[in-house]
Each structure stands twice: as C-alpha cells, then as structure tokens.
Amino acid sequence: MGARDTICALASGPLPSAIAVVRISGPAVYEIGALFLASGLPPARRGTLTKLIDRDGQLVDEGIVLFAPAPNSYTGEDTLELFLHGGPAVVAHALDVLTSLPEVRLAEPGEFTRRAFEAGKLNLTQAEGVADLIEAETLAQKGQALRQLAGGLSETYARWRDELMGLLALVEVMIDFPDEGDVDSNAASPVHAKVSQLMTEVEAALGDGGIGERIRDGFRIAIIGEPNVGKSTLLNQLAGREAAIVTARPGTTRDVIEIRRVLGGHVVWIADTAGLRETEDEIEAEGIRRARMTAEDADLCLMVIDASDMSPNPTPSPLYPAYPYAPPKGIIVANKRDLADRNNLPRYDYLIGANDGYGIAQLEAGLAYRISALAGSVEAPVITRARHREKLTRGLAALASAKTALEADLGFELVAEDLRLAIREMQGIIGEIGVEDVLGAVFSRFCIGK
Numbered sequence: 519m520g521a522r523d524t525i526c527a528l529a530s531g532p533l534p535s536a537i538a539v540v541r542i543s544g545p546a547v548y549e550i551g552a553l554f555l556a557s558g559l560p561p562a563r564r565g566t567l568t569k570l571i572d573r574d575g576q577l578v579d580e581g582i583v584l585f586a587p588a589p590n591s592y593t594g595e596d597t598l599e600l601f602l603h604g605g606p607a608v609v610a611h612a613l614d615v616l617t618s619l620p621e622v623r624l625a626e627p628g629e630f631t632r633r634a635f636e637a638g639k640l641n642l643t644q645a646e647g648v649a650d651l652i653e654a655e656t657l658a659q660k661g662q663a664l665r666q667l668a669g670g671l672s673e674t675y676a677r678w679r680d681e682l683m684g685l686l687a688l689v690e691v692m693i694d695f696p697d698e699g700d701v702d703s704n705a706a707s708p709v710h711a712k713v714s715q716l717m718t719e720v721e722a723a724l725g726d727g728g729i730g731e732r733i734r735d736g737f738r739i740a741i742i743g744e745p746n747v748g749k750s751t752l753l754n755q756l757a758g759r760e761a762a763i764v765t766a767r768p769g770t771t772r773d774v775i776e777i778r779r780v781l782g783g784h785v786v787w788i789a790d791t792a793g794l795r796e797t798e799d800e801i802e803a804e805g806i807r808r809a810r811m812t813a814e815d816a817d818l819c820l821m822v823i824d825a826s827d828m829s830p831n832p833t834p835s836p837l838y839p840a841y842p843y844a845p846p847k848g849i850i851v852a853n854k855r856d857l858a859d860r861n862n863l864p865r866y867d868y869l870i871g872a873n874d875g876y877g878i879a880q881l882e883a884g885l886a887y888r889i890s891a892l893a894g895s896v897e898a899p900v901i902t903r904a905r906h907r908e909k910l911t912r913g914l915a916a917l918a919s920a921k922t923a924l925e926a927d928l929g930f931e932l933v934a935e936d937l938r939l940a941i942r943e944m945q946g947i948i949g950e951i952g953v954e955d956v957l958g959a960v961f962s963r964f965c966i967g968k
C-alpha cells in the first residue's frame with residue numbers, strides 16, 4: 519500500500535467568519551510545515567502564532583497553528599490545524615497553497631472522521647454520533663448524539679455481540695465433542711435460555727416506538743380532514759408563513775406539504791394533506807392516498823373538522839370518516855369557530871379559528887406537551903437510525919431461527935450458523951465488519967472538513 523493522500527479542508531462554517539479553521543491530515547504535514555510555515559512545524563499540541571507563506575515566500579496569512587502528530591490526533595494521522603482570518607480570499611489562497619503539493623488534495627465529506635474510524639479511534643455508531651452532534655438542533659438531539667458518541671449505544675450492541683460469541687463458542691464445543699457431557703436436550707437448555715433472553719432484550723430495543731429515530735429525524739404530525747375545513751390555513755398558522763395555498767374551493771391541496779418546527783424541545787414535521795373525499799379526479803385521488811399514508815406514519819394526527827358544519831353530521835362518508843384515529847394519536851380540531859353556533863358545537867379537543875389565530879397558541883402548547891411526553895416515554899433509546907433497526911431486526915430473525923432449531927433438535931450446526939448471522943448483524947451496526955457501501959453511505963452524509 520502506497521502512502522495515503524494528505525487531505526485538507528475548511529473545517530469551520532461559512533465565510534466570512536472571524537476565524538477560519540483549515541484542517542490537514544496525512545503524511546505530508548511535515549512537508550507542509552517545512553515549506554509553508556515560516557518557522558516550521560510548531561511543537562506538538564501547542565498553539566503557536568506562525569506565518570503561512572506560499573512557495574515564493576509571499577505571506578498568505580498569519581495565525582495560530584496547532585500540530586498533533588500521529589497517533590494522538592482525531593484521525594490518528596499527523597494533523598495540522600490552521601486558525602486563519604476568516605476571509606474567503608484567505609482561505610482560498612491557503613487551500614491553493616496546500617493543494618499545490620501533489621500528495622495533498624481537498625477532503626471529501628466526512629473523510630476526517632472516516633480516517634478516525636479506520637484508525638480505530640471511533641466505531642461506526644460513534645462516527646454517526648459525530649455527524650448527529652454536528653446536525654443537532656435541539657437539546658434532545660444533542661443529548662442523544664453525545665450519548666452515541668460517548669459509546670453508550672455501541673456498548674449495548676457490543677455486549678450483545680460478546681454474549682453471542684460466548685454462546686457460539688459453547689455451541690461449537692458441542693459440535694466438536696457431541697458425546698461429552700450431557701445429552702443434547704439438556705445441553706441445549708442453557709443455550710436456549712440465553713438465546714431467549716437475548717431475544718427479549720433485542721425485542722425490547724426494537725419495541726421503543728421508534729423514539730430514538732424520531733428524536734433524531736423529527737416527530738411527525740399530520741393534518742387531515744375533509745376538503746375546505748381549513749387544514750392549509752391551520753398549517754400556515756403553525757408555520758407562521760404562507761406555506762400552503764388556501765382557497766375557498768374544496769380540493770385545493772393535492773400534495774403533502776411539510777413544514778418544520780421545534781415543539782416541546784423537539785424537531786417536528788407538520789404535514790398538510792389533501793382533503794379526504796371520494797373523487798373521480800386522478801390527481802386528487804393520488805393526493806388522498808398520500809394523505810392517508812402520511813396520517814398512518816404520523817405520531818399525532820390533527821383531524822380537522824368544520825365547527826360550523828353540524829349537518830348532517832361530522833361523518834359524511836364511511837370511506838373517509840372524520841375521526842379515523844383514537845387518542846392519544848388522534849386529536850380533533852374544530853375550526854371556523856367564528857362561523858360556529860356556540861350552543862351547537864361538535865365534539866372536539868381544540869376549538870380554533872385558523873383564519874384569525876384563535877386557539878392556535880393552546881393547540882401548539884398541547885402539541886408540544888404531547889410530543890415531549892412521547893419523547894420521554896422511552897428512556898435512553900438504543901436505536902437512533904433506520905440502519906440500526908434494520909440490522910437488529912435481521913439479528914432478531916436469526917436468533918428466532920436458532921431458537922427454532924434448538925427446539926426442533928435440528929442439530930447444533932444450524933444453531934451455530936444462525937448465531938454467526940446474528941453476530942454479523944451486531945458487528946455491522948458498530949462497523950466491525952466494514953462493508954464498503956455501508957461506510958460510503960454513512961460518511962458521505964457528513965459535512966466537508968469533518
């Protein structure tokens with residue numbers, strides 16, 4: 519294997535900024551120090567004011583330089599960080615100078631963290647924690663990302679993997695020495711008990727209601743109801759802008775329109791949908807199909823009805839009942855209270871006027887409360903990404919198959935094979951078996967310079 523490229527990138531935010539951090543990692547750091555730092559590489563890990571010069575000795579900028587020799591750096595390689603003035607021309611000039619060396623190139627997204635992963639500084643779950651921490655907008659997201667980065671999540675997966683490996687060793691002994699010790703059915707029983715126990719644990723993690731993923735990706739609220747009841751008007755109220763088109767014509771909204779908010783300390787996606795009714799129109803029918811899917815997927819569903827429309831009753835069509843969801847998911851929002859007869863109101867959880875904003879603050883407070891209750895319903899979720907859930911689900915299937923093999927006395931070879939499969943899935947989550955496309959998918963979503 520030849521020497522690796524040395525990578526460099528702007529690691530701080532958009533320019534101009536007070537300070538710009540340019541990060542460099544790889545073997546060319548020494549050459550860069552000798553060529554481009556007026557006083558050479560500074561002592562390790564000590565911030566040193568230095569001039570950055572180009573090949574002709576022209577000043578690029580002057581700033582603090584931090585040198586971290588391998589292996590005690592983020593990437594495990596020799597790294598250099600330049601704290602420059604945050605002007606676009608400064609940074610462009612500095613990157614030009616650095617990449618003028620043939621072995622230095624600009625970093626790809628997430629490449630620094632990928633190198634840290636390859637150097638064994640982080641496992642894959644922790645690397646995902648780094649990405650999540652950078653993207654975290656709410657304290658809950660930040661807390662979850664920090665826990666993931668600190669290794670809290672990988673510990674659980676690693677423990678399951680270790681226990682499975684111990685179990686596999688036991689089963690392999692039984693394959694190798696079938697006549698020693700107890701007969702099969704007795705010998706199988708501790709294995710069976712352990713498999714069952716692990717299954718219970720994995721099932722519990724999978725049965726978390728997807729809360730970890732929701733904290734990370736956002737909770738989902740759907741607004742549904744018949745045409746013209748004011749769903750889009752409500753969405754615009756919640757968005758604080760004209761996100762959706764509002765007209766007096768029923769059937770205005772065709773597609774799902776989503777807005778993002780922070781409610782109760784959590785990121786929430788609120789979706790406006792097409793009004794539910796029977797229709798011949800192909801486009802509207804597709805919109806209605808999407809509306810129902812959106813509602814199915816949602817954590818909370820705002821079922822909007824027209825408070826002024828008491829006739830014939832709020833359930834005009836058996837195909838599209840006004841209240842498809844029960845509490846706690848379903849929330850009945852009666853709109854157009856300005857037109858309603860106060861003495862003759864339908865059943866509702868919230869009474870609003872989407873046009874004039876009446877009751878919106880109460881509705882928002884109620885939603886915030888329900889979202890925080892949902893988020894708090896699972897303490898420290900284990901699963902934070904669909905990728906983890908997929909692997910755990912497959913691991914659980916392998917365990918179930920091992921259990922069946924044990925119960926049907928199909929032989930320890932089959933059990934061993936299932937255990938190996940389950941181990942592979944656990945290893946896949948923490949990246950011990952580095953399948954290239956998985957790694958590519960994980961790291962390409964990072965920002966450049968991380």
Ligand SMILES: Nc1nc2c(ncn2[C@@H]2O[C@H](COP(=O)(O)OP(=O)(O)OP(=O)(O)O)[C@@H](O)[C@H]2O)c(=O)[nH]1
Pocket residue numbers: 743744745746747748749750751752763764765766767768769770771772791792793794853854855856857870871872873874
């Ligand atoms: N009087 C009154 N009119 C309202 C209120 N909220 C909405 N409207 C009106 O009701 C009509 C329909 O509003 P939209 O928000 O487009 O209704 P929608 O449910 O999104 O309708 P579709 O997209 O067709 O399903 C518009 O003319 C709104 O101005 C309200 O609180 N009071």
Ligand SMILES: [Mg+2]
Pocket residue numbers: 749750751762763764770771790791792793
């Ligand atoms: Mg609409």
